[in-house]
Amino acid sequence: MTPRARLRRSAAGNVSVRTLLIHGVAGSPAVWDGFVARASDQLELWDVELPWAGAGDRQWALGDIPDTIDSVLRSLPERAGGQPPVDLIIAHSFGASALLELLAGSPRPHADRVVLVAPLTCPEPFDWSEISRRVEEFPLLLEEGIGRRARRLSPSMRRELAERLRDLIGPLPWLRTYEYGLRSALLDTTRLTMPILVLTGSADRVTAAVDVERLAGRLPDARFELLVGSGHFPMIDREREFTDAVNEFATSREEVTELRPARA
Structure with missing residues (x-):
């Protein structure tokens, strides 16, 4: 069954920023609970439980993963004037990497702005020790996620x-x-001309901040922000700082052209 977006919270007032929240592997929409509670009332928040939620059905790994996200976007109510399905997409971890691949491979606009939270990246250097490290640390990452919830x-x-x-x-x-x-x-990444905020934690054991910053540097209009002391779940570890950064980015009309200093 194709997952469908669900309205999590309506916006208040005359300004509405339609926002889709995308979780990572073994996650769920619950990872956004703290953000939803603090998010600007201008944000109309939608979420979705994707096939890779929890232990899930392993068959999702055999499918076209970016197409799954595209299907979720198509499930949203249509908007007039040829507007993209959403104003903003906020995606975490594996969800952020799959979203990047969708955006890079499609000429159709999907969002006006994007927030990538702790996206998975290609490490440098990439050698055999990196593979063994990832295998050993996978249960530690899952343990971190369980501990946060x-x-x-x-x-x-x-x-x-x-x-x-x-x-x-x-x-x-x-x-x-x-x-x-x-x-x-x-x-x-030449098609990714929309403003993009890239957020990651300084203590993320999954992907090094320097590698995430390198990825941000390849995006035409990106801002990189490091949340000091956060692990792989900055929306939980540094809930207030994370939400403040996203609120500012989501409601600002200014173009994003520079890297920002870390939030202490």
């Missing part, structure tokens, strides 16, 4: 649940996830 669980329980979730997800979805990060280095 279930803070009352003991460390041993989080670790056990993470290992179970890793086994439920399986190696094929993990490989597809890793593949999209590597392919980001090969994308033709």
